[in-house]
Amino acid sequence: MINTRLRQFVALATGALLAACLSFAAPASASTLTSATADVQAPTPLVVNARWGGHATYDRIVIDLQGYTPTVTVTPVAQLVYDGSGKPVPLAGKHFLEIRLNPAAAHDDAGGSVYRGPKLQKIYLSKLKGLAMTGDYEGYVTFGAAFDTVPYYRAYSLHSPERFVVDIAH
Structure with a gap:
């Protein structure tokens, strides 16, 4: 027991x-x-500019960053819309790419804009016909690109300084 x-x-x-x-x-x-x-x-990377250029065999979009390069997705979409409102982006074109960076911001902690590039720009290159910043909302910064024909593209990051590139073949 x-x-x-x-x-x-x-x-x-x-x-x-x-x-x-x-x-x-x-x-x-x-x-x-x-x-x-x-x-x-690390602090959230800041999107400070977007620019473009035409070359002999391709058009290029460059998104300039401060900090590290965040995760970026490039997606063909049927229509470009502004984040938050869902309103259509007034860019002429038949084909569109959405470029979405996360985590990222185009504003500082006080809410002031750090982005100095175009918000909506008509472009007259071989393939690229327009570029718009379509959102800076809840850790996402979004751009839209317009084309008359289906864009065949390559997307990648470059460093020192940090930037994200989309090359569109002619």
């Missing part, structure tokens, strides 16, 4: 000790991870 009670007590105490260790271990490791990642988190 004493032997059985001793076994039950040891099993109960071991279970309680194990549960206590697990409950203390989870929050401690979680807070350590949180504070460690908060220390190394």
Whole structure:
């Protein structure tokens, strides 16, 4: 009887000790991870300009950045719309690309614009017919590009200084 009670007590105490260790271990490791990642988190990259140029075999769009190059997606879309309002962007064209940077901002912490490029620009290059900044909203900065024909493009980042490039073949 004493032997059985001793076994039950040891099993109960071991279970309680194990549960206590697990409950203390989870929050401690979680807070350590949180504070460690908060220390190394880089500020949101800023979009400061957009420009374009025509070359012998391609047209180029360049988006200039301060900070690191964020994740960028380039997507063919049926229509360009302004973020937030959903209103159509008044760029002539039959084919469009949406260029979306995240995380990114075109404004500083006080809400002032740091973007110095065009908001809406008609362009007369071989392929590129227009460029518009269509959004700076909740960590996303979005541009739209207009074309008369289907754009065949290559997108990539360049460094020192940081910029994102879209080359459109003629």
